Amino acid sequence: MSDTDVINGIPKSEFGERRAELRRRLAERGLDGALVVSRGANGADWGADVVYLTNHYSPFPQIPDLPPVWSGRGSAAVVMPADEDASLVVEIPDWRRDLVVCDDVRFHSDLWAGTAETLRDRGLGSAKIGLIGRESLPYIAIDRIRQALPGIELEWADDIIESMRLVKSPAELDLVRESVRVGSEMVAAFLEAAVPGATEADCVVAAFSKGVPQGAFPLDIPVTSGEHIDHFQWDRMPSWDHSRPLRAGDMIHPDMYGTVNGYFYDMVRTTVAGRKVTDAQREVLEAPIALVEHVVDGMRPGVTCGELFERGASWLGEHGFEVPGADAEGNFAKSFPSFGHSMGLAWEHPFVIPDEPTELAPGMVFAIEVEIGRPGAGTGA
Numbered sequence: 001m002s003d004t005d006v007i008n009g010i011p012k013s014e015f016g017e018r019r020a021e022l023r024r025r026l027a028e029r030g031l032d033g034a035l036v037v038s039r040g041a042n043g044a045d046w047g048a049d050v051v052y053l054t055n056h057y058s059p060f061p062q063i064p065d066l067p068p069v070w071s072g073r074g075s076a077a078v079v080m081p082a083d084e085d086a087s088l089v090v091e092i093p094d095w096r097r098d099l100v101v102c103d104d105v106r107f108h109s110d111l112w113a114g115t116a117e118t119l120r121d122r123g124l125g126s127a128k129i130g131l132i133g134r135e136s137l138p139y140i141a142i143d144r145i146r147q148a149l150p151g152i153e154l155e156w157a158d159d160i161i162e163s164m165r166l167v168k169s170p171a172e173l174d175l176v177r178e179s180v181r182v183g184s185e186m187v188a189a190f191l192e193a194a195v196p197g198a199t200e201a202d203c204v205v206a207a208f209s210k211g212v213p214q215g216a217f218p219l220d221i222p223v224t225s226g227e228h229i230d231h232f233q234w235d236r237m238p239s240w241d242h243s244r245p246l247r248a249g250d251m252i253h254p255d256m257y258g259t260v261n262g263y264f265y266d267m268v269r270t271t272v273a274g275r276k277v278t279d280a281q282r283e284v285l286e287a288p289i290a291l292v293e294h295v296v297d298g299m300r301p302g303v304t305c306g307e308l309f310e311r312g313a314s315w316l317g318e319h320g321f322e323v324p325g326a327d328a329e330g331n332f333a334k335s336f337p338s339f340g341h342s343m344g345l346a347w348e349h350p351f352v353i354p355d356e357p358t359e360l361a362p363g364m365v366f367a368i369e370v371e372i373g374r375p376g377a378g379t380g381a
Contacts, residue, residue, distance in 0.1 A: 007055055007099055008261050009175045015101040018164065019053055019086055025160045026082040032127035034080040034157065035119065035145075037137040041074030046136045048345035049161055050076045051262055054088050054102040056095060065112075065140065072111025072141065078102075079118045087122060089114050112141045116148035125149045130157030162349050166342060167363040175263040176344065176365050183265025186211040187256050190221070191271045194252050198273075200225055200235070201242035207256065216265075218258035225252035225273075229378045232336075232371055248274035251281060251378045264343050266367040268381040280377035287372040288380045291315055295339055295352070295368050305356035312339040312352070312370070321372050340368040 005012055026034055038050035040058040047057045062074035070091065077089040087104040091111040108114020119125055131137065131154050146152065168176065186207040193206035200223040207221060222239040224231050229251040235241050246252065253270035270285055277285065291312060298311045313323045324337040342348035343365050350358040352368070373379030 007101060009178075010055070010169075010171050012101050014169060014171065015053065015055060016085075019080065021164060022053070022080060022161065023082050023084075025164070026080070026130060026157075029130065029157070029160070030128070031082060031130045031155075031157065033082050033119075033122070033124045034078070034130040034132055034160075035115070035154075036078040036080065036161070037075060037115075037131075037133035037141065039075040039136040046133075046346065048165070048348075049132055049136075050078055050088075051345055052161070052165055053078050053080075053086065054100055056088055056090065056100045056102070056105075057262070058090065058092060058095075060092050067144075068110045068113065070109045070111075071113070071144075072115075075111060075136065077111065077115040077118070079115065079122050079124065081122050081124060084122070087118050089118050112144040113148070115141070116145045119145070119149060119152065124152070126151030126153075128153045128155070130155060130160060132156075132158050132161050134158050165344055165348060166350075166358075167361060168344055168365055169363075172263065172344065173363065173365070175261050179260035179263040179265045180267075182211050182214045182216050182260045183256055183258070183267055185214070186216065186218075186265075187254065187267055187269050190254050190256070191269060194225075194246060194271055194273050196248045196250075196273050197245050199242055199245055200240040200252070201238075203252070203254065204240050207254070211258070211260075215260050216258055217260070218256075220255075220257065222255045223252065226250040229253070230373055232379075232381065246273040249276065249278075251285075251380070253379075253381045255381075259345075262345055264346065264367075266343055266347070266369075268369060268371070270380040278377075280374060281380075284373050284377050284380040286380075287319065287321065288370045291370045291372065292368050295370075299360055299366070301359070301361055303360050305350045305352045305358050305360075306354055308352050308360075309339055309354050309356065313354075316372070336369075339370060340366055343367045 036049050038047045040047040041062045058074050060073050065071040072091050078086050080086040088102040089106050093107050189210035190203045190207040193203040204221050222233040224234045228234040250273045255268050257266040294315045295312045316323050339352040341351045350356050371381040
């Protein structure tokens with residue numbers, strides 16, 4: 001396979017195979033087609049579906065709609081009949097012709113008007129359409145499409161593409177491995193910079209300096225340290241403190257997430273400034289490692305995500321720690337009652353939560369995440 005047959009590590013033919021599989025599943029569900037909408041602009045977290053199908057991602061910032069001059073800035077739409085290949089509708093004229101893998105690309109500065117027009121042109125103006133992109137598609141877009149096409153029938157169908165993206169291809173697995181390698185080096189650089197006298201911002205700069213030259217697109221690095229260590233996230237806009245120097249003995253943990261070549265890294269680590277720890281700190285530093293390894297040891301084909309959660313919850317109970325859930329006192333355990341999630345082009349379903357029936361299969365990728373603390377000792381993640 002020549003270099004021209006591969007885009008960002010993915011064979012061009014794989015994008016066509018994905019769209020063909022989507023068409024097959026649309027027909028199987030009795031849908032006439034699909035409208036897939038993703039947003040880019042403010043981080044890679046909700047661009048995944050359009051990237052998955054066409055390798056298009058818009059860098060334009062999301063600004064208020066001003067129709068008919070423009071609308072949908074930072075977003076894109078894939079219009080897919082069940083029996084023909086797709087049209088990609090973009091909102092800026094300088095989309096990357098060298099990166100996008102789709103034969104029919106249409107530019108409309110008023111994206112929602114252009115999407116309705118494309119639906120009509122592709123014979124879907126009064127069809128039964130599966131909507132994909134519930135986190136990306138604003139109500140105003142649906143409203144304008146329905147006004148332009150009063151005979152159209154829309155129903156949510158995100159689960160179709162979610163199930164397709166769950167098992168990664170060999171090329172995707174290579175990209176995930178590379179992303180996690182870069183992300184791990186960023187974490188290591190952050191922790192190495194966490195010395196007495198440094199600020200959280202100094203540690204963030206160290207992580208960025210390690211990852212950005214290797215192609216990292218950091219979404220954020222929320223940091224907590226010192227007296228706030230029992231919180232999973234503390235500072236806001238930016239999500240790290242740029243003024244308070246770390247003191248010897250301060251615990252600190254970053255939540256490190258972003259992408260390399262579009263695929264996610266997502267990891268949390270904890271250390272102590274000065275590297276001299278108390279016995280109480282050592283327990284909450286080592287417990288998350290042990291729990292992650294315990295959950296990972298239980299991951300094999302056929303095991304459900306719900307069973308993985310119970311495995312982790314049992315370990316916590318046996319060691320006298322609280323179990324994530326609505327009744328938990330810890331901030332992370334209450335706000336994120338899970339032991340992690342599927343991961344690829346985004347944070348993905350399923351999550352490792354109670355009673356989740358999804359069974360593990362070869363080719364799935366998960367980020368296993370925990371935070372464990374003791375009153376007065378601090379919290380490790």
